[in-house]
Amino acid sequence: MWHESSVPKEVFLALALLALVAGAFALRVAWESLPEAEAQGQIQQPGPIQVPGEIQVPGEIQQPGPQQQAGQLMNAGGPTGGPLPLMPDGSCPVVFPVEIDGVCYP
Numbered sequence: 001m002w003h004e005s006s007v008p009k010e011v012f013l014a015l016a017l018l019a020l021v022a023g024a025f026a027l028r029v030a031w032e033s034l035p036e037a038e039a040q041g042q043i044q045q046p047g048p049i050q051v052p053g054e055i056q057v058p059g060e061i062q063q064p065g066p067q068q069q070a071g072q073l074m075n076a077g078g079p080t081g082g083p084l085p086l087m088p089d090g091s092c093p094v095v096f097p098v099e100i101d102g103v104c105y106p
Contacts, residue, residue, distance in 0.1 A: 083103040084096045092104035
């Protein structure tokens with residue numbers, strides 16, 4: 001149901017069509033102004049394959065065998081005389097031979 005208005009139907013349709021054409025033109029301009037993406041394969045060229053170098057001799061800290069145990073890391077401030085929990089088999093280690101109430105003492 002159409003009510004009479006101050007704008008004739010033809011003018012309203014012409015304005016709607018003009019807005020549609022202007023919107024389409026703005027979308028096309030925006031679409032054309034977008035930069036084209038390039039594939040990464042074209043941007044990043046693979047470099048030469050590196051050949052492994054010589055095997056290095058281990059340094060002093062990397063030597064196998066027993067390490068020095070008297071460093072600062074080993075002085076954590078814990079008790080040095082026990083008590084110590086029982087071993088998994090229920091016995092005490094050699095350095096803590098005395099068992100009292102399920103705990104080993106030196």
